[in-house]
Structures are given as C-alpha cells and as structure tokens.
Amino acid sequence: MQLGNLTVSQVSERLRGSGLRLPIGPFVFLIKSPRHEIAEGLLTLYDQFELHDDPGFVDFHVQIRHSTGIRRLIRPQSIFDVDGVMPFKPLPGKQALALLEWGMNWCIYTHAHQFLTIHGAVLEKHGRALLLPAPSGSGKSTLCAALMCRGWRLISDELILFSPETKVIHPLARPISLKNRSIDVIRQFAPDATLTEPIPDTSKGTVALMRPTPASVKNVTTPVAPCMVVFPCYDPNSDTILTPVPKAEVFMQLIQNAFNYSILGPLGFGAMAALVERVEGCTARYSSLDEMVVAMDERITQADA
Secondary structure, eight states: OBGGGSOHHHHHHHHHTTOEEEEETTEEEEEEOSOHHHHHHHHHHSTTSBOOOOOSOOSEEEEEEEOOTTHHHHSOEEEEEETTBOOSOOEEGGGHHHHHHHHHHHHHHHHOTTSEEEEEEEEEETTEEEEEEOOTTSSHHHHHHHHHHTTOEEEESSEEEEOTTTOOEEOOOOOEEEETHHHHHHHHHOTTOOBOOOEEEETTEEEEEEOOOHHHHHTTTOOBEEEEEEEEEEOTTOOOEEEEEOHHHHHHHHHHHBSSHHHHTHHHHHHHHHHHHTOEEEEEEESOHHHHHHHHHHHHHHHHO
C-alpha cells in the first residue's frame, strides 16, 4: 500500500503508535513522531512510496519528538532521536520536517558503509547516471531539481551510494532540499512541482523540500551505472561552458566530497578507482537552467551512443 492511500489522521496515528515503516531504496526507516507537521510533510513528500508492513528487520528507528519541561510551552523545540541517540542539538519546533530529512541523511552516511558514500546528487537518463558532487552553495540541488522536472530520473539529491561490489549506484529518490533563492527559481522553472511551505531561519537559511517525480519513486529499487561526473558552478554572468576534467582530478575532488572514503581504507580506494574508471568528468559553469538541461541531455545522449 502506498503512503498516499492514508489520510493525515491515519499517518499521525501510526507515527504516534507503532511507527511508520518507510522503505527508501536499500533502507527501511521506522519513523515515529507526535508532531502533526511530520505526518503532513511525509504525506506530501512520500505519498508515492510503498509502506513496509513486514514487522521484521528495520535499518533505522528514528523519532522527531518534542522537547520536555517548561521549554515545550515557552519555546517548543524538535529533537531527532535514532535508537536513543541524539546526534544533533534540538531545533525550533517549526523546523521538524527539515530536521527529519537531515537526520535520515545522517543515519545513512554514518552507518551504511557497504557503500562508498559521496555528497552529491545523481540523476539517470538512458540507463546512465549523471553525478553532481559539489559543496553547498554551488547550485547542485537547483540543477538536480531542474533536470528531474525535465524528464531525468532522480536517484538522489544528497547522497551518492556506490557499491564497491557491483560497481553501480543505488537510488534513494528522497525529496530535494532547495534553499533560499533556489526555491523561487524552481517554482518559476517548474510551476507544477510540489514543494513544501518554506521553512525559515534554519542553519542553511530558508529551506523547502520538493517531492520526487513518480518515475523516480517507481524505480527506486533499480540501480544505475555511473557515466558522467559534472562539477556544477552557477555564475549569473556566465554562458554555459563545459570544461573536461582529467580523471586524476575527478578522483581527488570526489575524495573531498566523500563521507567514508578513509573509513573504508583499501576498499574505499578500490571503489573510488572503479567509479572514476567508469566516468567522464567536466566542470559546468552556467547561468541558465534551460541551457544546462539541454547541455546535459546532449552529453548523456552522446555518452550513451
């Protein structure tokens, strides 16, 4: 059964009771929360995801709960809890949904060492994956959202999960996190896209979460082979310029964006070498999302040929 078959009240009841079992790619999250905005947010963003009613193994038991004591009445806060551990400081209550998304990311990159995990977005077209590793503020999520709205399958907005064993990338297809000016840019670029109400005053500024497309969710269990690595850089004064990057530099930049390269040791080196061997790299400086979408369409088609 899909989450969207439930009402907000039914989702809230599950979150307050035994929890909501939500399979996301290779992981199953058991989510609990007394907060009504979590039920509303999950129903908006994950409505197309199949629920997991099997009472068996769960990868992560997570909660977004209220602060306690008098603070709950004067200045409500949200607390992220995973198996009794609180890895973050409490955040204002109105940031509960963003905290859940950030906490789920933390669970994966902190524990899922069966993958080489890299900070970046991944999209697929023609059966090939485009990787967009980039530091915050590079415009990576904005470009990711634009490509998804133009027919690319979203694999992930934040975490590149590369399997050292099978040499493929495993999808997550979770909501895209848009920040500050990017929110209005995507609303103008894709008026029919579903976004949450902006969440102001977070550590990342104003944040809105964007629902993945049906095709992205439908194929969330289908891995994809890496093909291209593009390091995006938004420049309001630039034409669309793609510049090839040597494999040695691609290797070094991916290491800088990796969460667990050092933890994996020799396995991490081998996995990174295998990934770089399979891709062509370039930088992309651009000011127009429409032009970048065309450029990426052309590159992935040429690579597929």
